Amino acid sequence: MARLRRLAVLLAGSLIPLVCLSGQPVGASAVPAASAAPASPVAEAFTRAAATHDVPRDLLVTLGYAETRLDNHGGAPSASGGYGMMHLVSSPAARTLERAAKLTGLPVATLRSDDSANIMGGAAVLRAHADALGLDATARKDIGRWYPAVAGYSNASSPTLARLYADAVYELLTDGVRAVTPGGETITVTARAVRPDLGAYAGVEDLNRTFAAAAVDYPQAHWAPAHPSNYAVSNRPSSDRIDRIVIHVAQGSYAGTISWFQTGPRSNATSAHYVVRSSDGDITQTVREKDRAFHAGNDNRRSIGIEHEGFVNNASWFTDSMYRASAALTRDIAGRYGIPKDRAHIVGHSEVPGADHTDPGPHWDWTRYMQLVTGSPTNPYTPQEICGSGYDVVDSAALGTAATVYLLYNTTNGNNCVTTVKRTSLGTATATTAYLEVHGKTRITDTGNFAYYAGPVRAAAPGTCVKWGGKAGSTTYDSPFEHCG
Missing domain, CATH: 3.40.80.10 (Peptidoglycan recognition protein-like)
Known part of the structure; x- marks a missing residue:
């Protein structure tokens, strides 16, 4: 969090001048200073980066989600040498991390390790692809026109894979996005109907539809x-x-x-x-x-x-x-x-x-x-079915081989839900427990002999840390207070 505060001051105070792709400097008026760290630092970072580089905010979020699920992985690189939520790559095959440093004026080390800087760098690289394609201010307002720029961001080894990558991003835009960052912040993109303009990729093989039966050993591949x-x-x-x-x-x-x-x-x-x-x-x-x-x-x-x-x-x-x-x-x-x-x-x-x-x-x-x-029997109940409409899984923990305990969240009403779903002894009542504790409140527990699951245990916890867990057989899971967003 201290890093985020330092970067906010850095960006807002122009201690390191940023340069837009048009060549014009970005001053304090473009990125307003904040007297304290924002309540939603990642959301603020996406909004700021999108405005600075005139990139659609929802496209920028969806691109990051497609790459990393908005998880910075503690600053560790991916297998292909990509860093941060926006997967800025530094490898012999691609140098988008270094390109982001040149475009933004931010140090490579900062772009690797700081979420706000990494998001700013990703926006700059995406905008650079748009500029290379000749997207003017009017075209940039049409999210469908960014398809070739998204394909270029992929650093793919072939046009076929670049199309596969861009298709995945636009499918996510159509479905909508809900991601929980490592800091517990929830970032969303509302589902929308988007007709992408494939441009030069219209004539490229669509790997999602092509099956080469003579080449593969598994017909569905x-x-x-x-x-x-x-x-x-x-x-x-x-x-x-x-x-x-x-x-x-x-x-x-x-x-x-x-x-x-x-x-x-x-x-x-x-x-x-x-x-x-x-x-x-x-x-x-x-x-x-x-x-x-x-x-x-x-x-x-x-x-x-x-x-x-x-x-x-x-x-x-x-x-x-x-x-x-x-x-x-x-x-x-x-x-x-x-x-x-x-x-x-x-x-x-x-x-x-x-x-x-x-x-x-x-x-x-x-x-x-x-x-x-x-082909062994599986539990017919899913965590979402148990907790009800609007709930999505945000975390889980295996209880040995006997069960899995799940934490779910409903963005509409701010409620958490915990259920322990059995994996063995299905249909037979065995000792199973699920609990949820909102910080500062009494723990709610459901325990007994159940055939398929314990719970659901629900409690309102918008913006509040929760402790959750469960037990099945001899295995117990107890979380710390977490998911505080």
Whole structure:
């Protein structure tokens, strides 16, 4: 928060002059000073950056959401070298971080680590793409005309992937966005009907609609081949038996991950056989199963790798659509190669001997995933159904293999809701608990023997920290006071 206050003064007081893409300096009159840190620093940062660079605010938010779910990941880079909410990249393949520094006059280190600076940098880079396309002031007011600029922002390795990226951003605009930042602030974009002007991309292959049955091993997948330097041509299973499936989280976006696999040659050659999208479970194959993708070290010879769009520290990427599509793919692969459908043969990257990675991480629901892979019974109730209309999941915690406790929020009435949803002993009443405690108020608890779930426990908590948790079997989860936005 101190960093944000310093940056607000920096931007507002013109200690480091900013330059608009027109070349005119931005003074204190363009970015009004504040006597105190804003109550909604990220929302304020998007509004300020959009106004400074004449970029549609909702497009800027949606672009950041598509890249990172508005999560700065504590300043750590993505797998492709992108930093901050706007995923400003510093790598041999792209230098948008350095470009943002040149456009804004802000130091690279600040753009990497400070949310407000990073958002300002992202707006500057997006505006630069618009200027290169010749969008004048009138055209910039039409959000549909920004499509080619969004495609350019992707740093994609091909026009096909640039279109895939831009399509995802505009689909999000149509659906609307609701994101909770690491600081607990809720950022929204209202759903709207947008007709994008594809411009030069109108004639580019639409990967969302193209399936190359002759090229792929899984009929429901698209084909976007990795660069030859990122995998080894082989003749599996004749040369090497395939008896493992390795689950990864990409630390990046869907289009960005595919593009990274297509970039080469480079020192850290990387690929996977498949990439799965978060929003709808869309699947792209990048390496043939007979060939060895570079994804699991010494286990490359024996395994098939499946990457999943997202970041290990943000559970919001792991959607029902992603779980179901990935599980169907895993089930198909296992059936074709005779791989047992168990956790000894379907493993996370972190479980590969000698691995130094943590994916798929603590938010990956292995119980749910394996139930989908094996066809085991699943709980017929979702957290949203239990809590009611208007509630969305903002956090969750696994209670071993027995259950998962969820925290949900309703933006309309400011209510939180907690429910503990069982994963085992479904239909049989077993001890299960869910609780919610608003700061300064008495804890509300629902505990007993339940067949499918405990709760829902609801309480109004607009702008107030909450503590939440639950218990199933012998496993308990107790959160600190958090989600204070």
